[in-house]
Amino acid sequence: MKIYLAVLKDEVNLEEFKKYLKEKKIKFLDYYKTLGIVKLQSEKKISEKDVEEFCESIEEEKDNLTI
Amino acid sequence: MKTEKYIVLLENQEKKSLKKIENELQVSITSSEFLSKENRSFDVIDNDNGVLYKNLGVVVVENMDEDQLKKAVKDDSNPIIYFEKERDFFPADEMKIISELKKQSAEISNKINELELYLNNKPIPPKNFVEMEWGLKAIGIEKALYTGKGIDVCILDTGLEMSHPDFASREVEGKSFIEGEDWNKDLNGHGTHCAGVSAGNLRGDTGKRYGIAKDCNLKIAKVLSNSGKGTTSSVVDAIDWAISKKFRILSLSLAAPVGLNEKPSVLFETIGSRALENNCLIIAAAGNDSNRPSIPKPVSAPANSQSIMAVGAIDGQMRVAKFSNGGLNPSTGGNINVCAPGVDVFSSYPKNGKNKNFYIPLSGTSMATPHVSGLAALFMEQFPDKKAKEIWEMIETHAKPIDGLKYRDIGSGLIQII
Numbered sequence: 001m002k003i004y005l006a007v008l009k010d011e012v013n014l015e016e017f018k019k020y021l022k023e024k025k026i027k028f029l030d031y032y033k034t035l036g037i038v039k040l041q042s043e044k045k046i047s048e049k050d051v052e053e054f055c056e057s058i059e060e061e062k063d064n065l066t067i
Numbered sequence: 068m069k070t071e072k073y074i075v076l077l078e079n080q081e082k083k084s085l086k087k088i089e090n091e092l093q094v095s096i097t098s099s100e101f102l103s104k105e106n107r108s109f110d111v112i113d114n115d116n117g118v119l120y121k122n123l124g125v126v127v128v129e130n131m132d133e134d135q136l137k138k139a140v141k142d143d144s145n146p147i148i149y150f151e152k153e154r155d156f157f158p159a160d161e162m163k164i165i166s167e168l169k170k171q172s173a174e175i176s177n178k179i180n181e182l183e184l185y186l187n188n189k190p191i192p193p194k195n196f197v198e199m200e201w202g203l204k205a206i207g208i209e210k211a212l213y214t215g216k217g218i219d220v221c222i223l224d225t226g227l228e229m230s231h232p233d234f235a236s237r238e239v240e241g242k243s244f245i246e247g248e249d250w251n252k253d254l255n256g257h258g259t260h261c262a263g264v265s266a267g268n269l270r271g272d273t274g275k276r277y278g279i280a281k282d283c284n285l286k287i288a289k290v291l292s293n294s295g296k297g298t299t300s301s302v303v304d305a306i307d308w309a310i311s312k313k314f315r316i317l318s319l320s321l322a323a324p325v326g327l328n329e330k331p332s333v334l335f336e337t338i339g340s341r342a343l344e345n346n347c348l349i350i351a352a353a354g355n356d357s358n359r360p361s362i363p364k365p366v367s368a369p370a371n372s373q374s375i376m377a378v379g380a381i382d383g384q385m386r387v388a389k390f391s392n393g394g395l396n397p398s399t400g401g402n403i404n405v406c407a408p409g410v411d412v413f414s415s416y417p418k419n420g421k422n423k424n425f426y427i428p429l430s431g432t433s434m435a436t437p438h439v440s441g442l443a444a445l446f447m448e449q450f451p452d453k454k455a456k457e458i459w460e461m462i463e464t465h466a467k468p469i470d471g472l473k474y475r476d477i478g479s480g481l482i483q484i485i
Binding site: 003007030032034035036037039056057059061062063064065067 | 224225255257290291295296297298299300302303304306307310311320321322323324332333334337338341345431433
């Protein structure tokens with residue numbers, strides 16, 4: 001299972017997006033309202049094309065942040 | 068009773084005119100030809116008599132009605148064309164001048180004495196008699212009149228060791244975004260060091276000042292594990308928390324290397340912009356992947372985002388730190404904005420089995436970053452109406468270029484107190 005962070009497009013219908021994610025078997029984890037970002041989880045790789053209707057960008061969570 | 072004489076200038080001295088004047092002014096006019104040692108003008112002139120000085124065309128009279136004289140001057144048919152009151156003249160008295168000068172010099176002397184007394188007794192200026200770490204001297208902290216009071220500064224790092232004597236009695240708010248690890252225990256030490264530079268005060272051992280914004284409201288977000296590693300997910304979680312809490316400054320002494328010409332992440336670009344829109348400034352380390360004098364590595368993520376302030380490091384000799392990344396991807400925002408002290412920086416550290424002291428020196432752009440966040444807190448206190456974006460601009464505007472160093476490596480220069 002991989003975690004993804006996506007930047008939502010302006011004025012996107014969140015409920016519609018959630019419905020779409022369900023169909024695609026993508027788990028909706030979190031919504032950061034102030035940032036306009038969502039956290040998703042999926043077994044399969046999610047590409048930008050998969051969510052282009054709702055998101056400006058999507059990237060896989062990275063674990064390479066260090067001191 | 069004091070008598071007042073008037074000098075009256077005549078247009079002509081015809082008999083008819085003199086008669087008119089005698090009638091109007093009710094005086095008898097004697098010509099100056101008839102004056103002598105026994106008959107001087109002041110013996111003649113009184114309420115009823117005046118003297119005519121023929122050569123001058125002037126009559127001198129006493130105690131006249133001024134309104135009547137004014138009317139006469141205005142009347143074109145009247146031979147009186149001008150009058151004025153007799154003036155007193157005194158001979159120039161050198162001693163009087165000397166005395167006046169002495170008086171004035173005494174007044175100046177008194178003012179000088181007053182000023183001297185004021186200067187001798189004025190309160191001691193807020194001059195710092197406390198010794199301080201080199202980094203604080205380099206940014207001019209001895210001139211600082213502010214302490215970050217009331218400003219929420221959040222350190223996103225490995226947590227804070229709350230048992231450290233410099234923080235034990237301080238009110239600190241925190242949250243951990245690392246499962247199973249508390250924000251108030253810092254087994255790594257990196258977060259405690261960064262928090263100390265930004266928000267610490269004086270060293271308990273030497274008394275030297277090592278922290279910048281001692282009165283700020285210190286906030287801690289543990290986003291890096293005790294091993295010093297973290298994920299974008301936990302950083303996003305923490306930034307969302309911090310912005311929702313309305314913290315003004317987020318200090319990120321963390322970095323992930325990027326490749327040459329690699330575009331910054333849209334995710335962090337968006338986060339930086341949204342933070343600024345919410346009056347919150349994100350400051351991040353440029354990264355330590357370089358090995359100068361070889362060509363430096365590009366500014367790491369998330370500092371390579373245009374909406375996040377990137378901080379490079381310099382040493383005590385005003386040289387770029389050999390590890391400090393450079394602005395190699397400026398067209399995509401991967402430039403350095405400012406630089407700050409980042410080599411052999413002493414700050415707070417947890418005492419543990421390995422470390423016997425509460426303070427140790429560390430090097431990295433991680434150490435430079437909290438210098439900038441501390442300074443930002445001072446500016447925010449000093450200029451409470453300025454927005455985060457304006458504070459960013461002020462930090463860059465007041466930074467000083469360093470002779471011989473490139474914009475690529477230090478951006479606008481070494482940050483400075485105003």
